[in-house]
Amino acid sequence: xxxxxxxxxxxxxxxxxxxxxxxxxxxxxxxxxxxxxxxxxxxxxxxxxxxxxxxxxxxxxxxxxxxxxxxxxxxxxxxxxxxxxxxxxxxxxxxxxxxxxxxxxxxxxxxxxxxxxxxxxxxxxxxxxxxxxxxxxxxxxxxxxxxxxxxxxxxxxxxxxxxxxxxxxxxxxxxxxxxxxxxxxxxxxxxxxxxxxxxxxxxxxxxxxxxxxxxxxxxxxxxxxxxxxxxxxxxxxxxxxxxxxxxxxxxxxxxxxxxxxxxxxxxxxxxxxxxxxxxxxxxxxxxxxxxxxxxxxxxxxxx
Numbered sequence: 001x002x003x004x005x006x007x008x009x010x011x012x013x014x015x016x017x018x019x020x021x022x023x024x025x026x027x028x029x030x031x032x033x034x035x036x037x038x039x040x041x042x043x044x045x046x047x048x049x050x051x052x053x054x055x056x057x058x059x060x061x062x063x064x065x066x067x068x069x070x071x072x073x074x075x076x077x078x079x080x081x082x083x084x085x086x087x088x089x090x091x092x093x094x095x096x097x098x099x100x101x102x103x104x105x106x107x108x109x110x111x112x113x114x115x116x117x118x119x120x121x122x123x124x125x126x127x128x129x130x131x132x133x134x135x136x137x138x139x140x141x142x143x144x145x146x147x148x149x150x151x152x153x154x155x156x157x158x159x160x161x162x163x164x165x166x167x168x169x170x171x172x173x174x175x176x177x178x179x180x181x182x183x184x185x186x187x188x189x190x191x192x193x194x195x196x197x198x199x200x201x202x203x204x205x206x207x208x209x210x211x212x213x214x215x216x217x218x219x220x221x222x223x224x225x226x227x228x229x230x231x232x233x234x235x236x237x238x239x240x241x242x243x244x245x246x247x248x249x250x251x252x253x254x255x256x257x258x259x260x261x262x263x264x265x266x267x268x269x270x271x272x273x274x275x276x277x278x279x280x281x282x283x284x285x286x287x288x289x290x291x292x293x294x295x296x297x298x299x300x301x302x303x
Contacts, residue, residue, distance in 0.1 A: 007113040008296055011203055018207020032208040035201060036105075036264065043198035044104050045169040046191040047112070051120040052173035053188055060250050061125045067254065068129030072099040075232060076137055082228045086221075092145025093275045094225045097283055099141075100134035100263040103127040104166055106206065106291065107260050109199040114299075115249070122253040124170060131167045134263045146273035211285050218279050225283060230290065233258035241302070255302070259294050261287035 021027040079098030083091045101107075103123060111119040162168070176183070237258040241251045262284050270280040 005300070008110075008299075011110060011113065012292075014200055014203035015207040015210065018204035019210045020207075021204075022208050022210075027208060029208055032205055035205050035208070039198065039201050039205065040104065041165045043194055043201055044108065044166050047108065047120070047195035047198045048124060048166060048169045048173060049183070049191045050188065050195045051117050051124055052170075052177060053183055055121050055173075055177055057174070057177055060246055061122065064122060064125040064250070064253060065129040068101075068126045068257070069132055070129075071236070071258065072101075072130060072133030072137060075099040075229075076133075076141060078232055079225075079228060080141070082224060088145045088147070089275065090221060092142055092273070093270070093280060094221070094228075094283075095145060096138040096142040096269055097225065097262045097266050097280070098229050100138045100265070101130050101257060101260040102263045102288075103130055103257070103260060105202050105264050106288065107256070109202040110295070111256075112199050118249060119253075122249050123257065126253055126257050128167070128170045128174075130263075131164060131170070134265055135164055135167070138263070138265065139269060142269040142273045142275070146275065206288065209285070210288065211281065218282070222279075222283055222286065226286060226290065229262075229287065230259060230294070234294075252302075255298065256295055259291055259298075261291045 018027075022029055076095065076099040080091060080095045083094050104127060107123055107127075108120065111123050237255040240254040240258075244251055244254075264284075266280055266284060267277065269275070270277045
């Protein structure tokens, strides 16, 4: 447990460094977009390649894809139901934020430091199902309630999924493993070196995006959103952890996975469909801080 707390403390320090760099105007928040592109298009795919290169696929790992996908759908229905009496804008705003989870940017650096490649393999499979929710379902909800149904052609949704380099990497590595094809050592050597940068860059980026200036006047809406997201996540996570007859890492993946923050894509969606960006940013920041505290508490209690 001391190892976990030490790793958690290191993660917080790196996030704090990113926040201080922003406050000192050494690195600007807008620079985070470039760092995010490097993470999602280079360091994260390299980490996936390294993690999945010697992975032995089991049925339980594939179940994580299905569970993440079904959980996202059920959460979407729950979110829309909770905000059914609010305006279309509010239903769209919170409806797109409830279903998805921030795995690639938030969970990966923590899991990598705490559980190594085994943990990354489990969370990686969980992220495959989550990707269809983040880039598919959340995008559809945002567009429908913004009145931009014309932007929601099947082709545009498929293209959005196809453009996700981490998702492409997941699928390619899964196929390579299924057909028992090994990548050349030279490829693995290069990707191994690049993948080391994923954790510090991701944590620094979280610090750059951290903001303690919150939108005012939306307290009740934000409280309802947080209670919905974390209420469902905690109840479902502990139910799975206590009653599912599977291995501990599988149960721990669900326990932690269900309480992860909203995905980073919600802010671009808010911009794209004309939602209240400040409120979406506030909600995202709150989920980051709450998830950090919950994960620390749960791991110290359960593990």
